[in-house]
Amino acid sequence: xxxxxxxxFVCIARTGSMTSASEVLYLTTPxxxxxxxxxxxxxxxxxxxxxxxxxxxxxAGEVFLEDAQQIxxxxxxxxxxxxxxxxxxxxxxxxxxxKGLVPDFYPGIQHAVRSHCPEIQLEHMExxxxxxxxxxxxxxxxxxxxxxxxxxRSPLLRYIPLISEGRSxxxxxxxxxxxxxxxxxxxxxxxxxxxxxxxxxxGLKEYVQTHCPKVQIRCENAPAPQNVSSYxxxxxxxxxxxxxxxxxxxxxxxxPLVAVPLDIPLTWSAGLVCRRVMRKPMQTVLDATLxxxxxxxxxxPESAAR
Numbered sequence: 001x002x003x004x005x006x007x008x009f010v011c012i013a014r015t016g017s018m019t020s021a022s023e024v025l026y027l028t029t030p031x032x033x034x035x036x037x038x039x040x041x042x043x044x045x046x047x048x049x050x051x052x053x054x055x056x057x058x059x060a061g062e063v064f065l066e067d068a069q070q071i072x073x074x075x076x077x078x079x080x081x082x083x084x085x086x087x088x089x090x091x092x093x094x095x096x097x098x099k100g101l102v103p104d105f106y107p108g109i110q111h112a113v114r115s116h117c118p119e120i121q122l123e124h125m126e127x128x129x130x131x132x133x134x135x136x137x138x139x140x141x142x143x144x145x146x147x148x149x150x151x152x153r154s155p156l157l158r159y160i161p162l163i164s165e166g167r168s169x170x171x172x173x174x175x176x177x178x179x180x181x182x183x184x185x186x187x188x189x190x191x192x193x194x195x196x197x198x199x200x201x202x203g204l205k206e207y208v209q210t211h212c213p214k215v216q217i218r219c220e221n222a223p224a225p226q227n228v229s230s231y232x233x234x235x236x237x238x239x240x241x242x243x244x245x246x247x248x249x250x251x252x253x254x255x256p257l258v259a260v261p262l263d264i265p266l267t268w269s270a271g272l273v274c275r276r277v278m279r280k281p282m283q284t285v286l287d288a289t290l291x292x293x294x295x296x297x298x299x300x301p302e303s304a305a306r
Contacts, residue, residue: 169245225306
């Protein structure tokens with residue numbers, strides 16, 4: 001029995017599905033099933049009841065889950081304490097951002113650190129989503145900027161929403177819609193509209209299809225060759241006359257382009273993903289950041305986090 005097996009078991013128990021757990025853990029479903037089968041052979045009792053509706057813990061599985069969670073948390077505390085023996089680790093916090101995208105919260109975190117805990121040295125790392133996730137689990141970074149993605153449901157991670165907002169329509173200053181106070185879905189009919197990915201805005205595609213099906217929104221997962229996958233591609237798409245849906249708090253990075261609010265009754269949260277058991281410096285930085293966002297009236301309603 002090893003830690004990876006315990007992590008897999010807890011993740012299956014939390015998600016209730018082998019398929020969902022495999023997505024969270026970035027494993028294939030057969031590989032995850034093999035881990036679980038080996039674990040049940042070692043324990044010598046079934047831990048789950050399998051059915052077409054998903055995976056349900058057996059009574060023995062409920063007992064195993066309680067202790068497995070404690071073991072994982074104790075292991076993470078042990079690793080954190082070992083890493084904190086390094087003097088540099090006591091005063092350094094590293095925040096990760098997805099490569100190619102403008103940083104969502106790093107400038108605000110910088111300000112919070114300078115204002116409330118200047119003894120902490122803040123560092124930054126860019127990588128792919130998968131690379132950042134692994135770096136976070138390995139302890140190479142302390143937090144990453146992200147939306148409420150499936151990977152945040154890992155039993156070892158914690159999602160802290162910082163803001164909740166809709167979307168703005170980014171365009172060139174001479175675009176016909178640039179002078180509007182707000183933009184409706186009807187205004188976007190026959191426009192070239194782009195978004196980074198629909199996973200960040202659950203419900204948007206369905207809302208558009210229901211209320212204004214003539215609007216076509218492209219993203220990088222669609223067959224269209226162009227997509228909003230980086231800062232410079234966003235600029236190019238707008239320069240070609242397109243409209244890119246962006247988070248309002250990032251609009252300042254694109255000046256002098258114009259960002260006009262999209263008039264829809266939907267909002268989405270974004271924030272930080274940290275290890276569930278944080279190092280003390282990261283907890284200090286998080287407390288300072290939440291204090292700053294609360295003072296500015298920007299904090300998401302659900303910022304207590306799960």
